[in-house]
Amino acid sequence: MGRHREFDVERALDAAMCVFWRKGFEGASYADLTEATGVERPALYSAFGNKEALFRRALARYDERYLGYIPEALRLPTSRQVVAHILYNAADLNTRYPDHKGCLGINGALAVSDDAEPVRQALIDFRAAGQALLRDRFERAKAEGDLPETANPDTLAAFVLAITHGMAVQAKAGFSREKLEAVAEQALSTWPEAGAKSAT
Amino acid sequence: MGRHREFDVERALDAAMCVFWRKGFEGASYADLTEATGVERPALYSAFGNKEALFRRALARYDERYLGYIPEALRLPTSRQVVAHILYNAADLNTRYPDHKGCLGINGALAVSDDAEPVRQALIDFRAAGQALLRDRFERAKAEGDLPETANPDTLAAFVLAITHGMAVQAKAGFSREKLEAVAEQALSTWPEAGAKSAT
DNA sequence: GTGGTTTAATAACGATCGTTATGGAAATGA
DNA sequence: TCATTTCCATAACGATCGTTATTAAACCAC
Structure with a gap:
C-alpha cells in the first residue's frame, strides 16, 4: 500500500552514473545529481541510500552496461x-x-x-x-x-x-x-x- | 619597514605540494594545507594567493624538483x-x-x-x-x-x-x-x- | 469514504568549504 | 623611543557540502 514512486529508478541511476562519470565521486554534488536525474534529494536517499551507496550502484551499472x-x-x-x-x-x-x-x-x-x-x-x-x-x-x-x-x-x-x-x-x-x-x-x-x- | 615573514615560503610550498600530490586539488582542504605547512590560512593567502594559485605554484615546483x-x-x-x-x-x-x-x-x-x-x-x-x-x-x-x-x-x-x-x-x-x-x-x-x- | 502508509517537495540541519576582516604583537626606520 | 609598517592568529564571513525533519499529497485496503 501507500503512494507509488513517480520516477523511474533505473533511469535516475543512469543519469547519476553519467554525472559521476563526468565529475567523479567528490566532484559531483547533490545539486548536480538532482538536476541530472530530475529527482529531489530525499527521493534519491530513499531509493539508493547515501551518496557512497548511490555511487556504488552507479559503478555496478557501469560495469554491466558498458x-x-x-x-x-x-x-x-x-x-x-x-x-x-x-x-x-x-x-x-x-x-x-x-x-x-x-x-x-x-x-x-x-x-x-x-x-x-x-x-x-x-x-x-x-x-x-x-x-x-x-x-x-x-x-x-x-x-x-x-x-x-x-x-x-x-x-x-x-x-x-x-x-x-x-x-x-x-x-x-x-x-x-x-x-x-x-x-x-x-x-x-x-x-x-x-x-x-x-x-x- | 615592517615585520619580516616568520615561515619559510619554499618549505611551505613543498608541504602544500605534497598535500596536493596525495589528495588532488579538490581533495585538499585548507585544514589539510595549514596542518601540513604549519602556516595559518591568512599567511598562505598573503604568500601565494588563493588555492588555485597555490596549486599552480606547487605544480611548477613539482615540475622542477621531480x-x-x-x-x-x-x-x-x-x-x-x-x-x-x-x-x-x-x-x-x-x-x-x-x-x-x-x-x-x-x-x-x-x-x-x-x-x-x-x-x-x-x-x-x-x-x-x-x-x-x-x-x-x-x-x-x-x-x-x-x-x-x-x-x-x-x-x-x-x-x-x-x-x-x-x-x-x-x-x-x-x-x-x-x-x-x-x-x-x-x-x-x-x-x-x-x-x-x-x-x- | 476513511484510515493507514508510502512518496514528494520544501526547507532547514550542522559541518565544512574557500576566503577575508579584525585586532594585536613584532619588527623595522627615524 | 616612537610612529609606522608588516605579519600572525583568532574568528567570522557567505556559500555550499551531504543529510534529514517536516508537511502535504497520493495511493491501497477496508
Whole structure:
C-alpha cells in the first residue's frame, strides 16, 4: 500500500552514473545529481541510500552496461585477440560520449579527501578484479601455448590495464578516438607471440 | 619597514605540494594545507594567493624538483634510451614516497566539479607540454635514422605518456615499484628500431 | 469514504568549504 | 623611543557540502 514512486529508478541511476562519470565521486554534488536525474534529494536517499551507496550502484551499472566487452574479449581464442578487443573497445567507450569522456573506473576517485577513501578503495578493488580476470586468461593462454613459456601473465595483465588507464586519462583530456586507437595499435605491436623471443 | 615573514615560503610550498600530490586539488582542504605547512590560512593567502594559485605554484615546483628526468632523458642518444629513462624514472617517482604515491600531474585534477575546471585544464596543458617535447625528440630520432621512416612520433609520444599515466594510476592504487618496472619493460619490449618492420 | 502508509517537495540541519576582516604583537626606520 | 609598517592568529564571513525533519499529497485496503 501507500503512494507509488513517480520516477523511474533505473533511469535516475543512469543519469547519476553519467554525472559521476563526468565529475567523479567528490566532484559531483547533490545539486548536480538532482538536476541530472530530475529527482529531489530525499527521493534519491530513499531509493539508493547515501551518496557512497548511490555511487556504488552507479559503478555496478557501469560495469554491466558498458564493460560487457571485457568478458566478451576473454572468450576470444587468442590472447592477442583478447587484448585487441579490450583496447579498441576501451578507445571507443572512452571517447563515445562527449559529455562524459574517459572511464568511470578512473574518473570516479583517484586522489580524494579522507572522507572519500572508501570510494577510492572500492575503485581500486574494481579495477583489480578486471586485472585478475585478464591475468587468469593469460595463464590459460600460456598453458595452451598461445603465449611463450617466458611470458608473465600478471605483468601482461598489468601492462594492458596500464594502457587502458592511460587512454582513459588521455580521453578525459580530450584525445580523439583515432589517437587512442593509434596508442592501442602501438601497444599491440609489443605483444609477445608464441614462438617469439619476448623477455617477459 | 615592517615585520619580516616568520615561515619559510619554499618549505611551505613543498608541504602544500605534497598535500596536493596525495589528495588532488579538490581533495585538499585548507585544514589539510595549514596542518601540513604549519602556516595559518591568512599567511598562505598573503604568500601565494588563493588555492588555485597555490596549486599552480606547487605544480611548477613539482615540475622542477621531480620531473628533471624528462629533459635529462631527451638528451640521451637514442629514442629507446629516452623512453627507458622516462619509464623507469616514472616507476621510481610514482612509488618513492608512501605518503603521496602516483603523479601530481594525474592526481591533481582528473574529474572535478565545475569550479575546478581551470585547474583540470591547466594539468591537461601541463601534460600536453611534456608530450610535445617527447614528440619533437622522436621527430629528431626519425631524421637521424634512429626510428624507422614509418614511425609516427606523435603516436609514439602518446603511447609513452599513456604508459606513464597508467603507471601513475596503478601506483596510486598501491602497485609496487617492481610491478611498475615490469610494465615499463613490457612497453619497451618491442620499441621500433631503425631497420625494423614496425607498423606505425 | 476513511484510515493507514508510502512518496514528494520544501526547507532547514550542522559541518565544512574557500576566503577575508579584525585586532594585536613584532619588527623595522627615524 | 616612537610612529609606522608588516605579519600572525583568532574568528567570522557567505556559500555550499551531504543529510534529514517536516508537511502535504497520493495511493491501497477496508
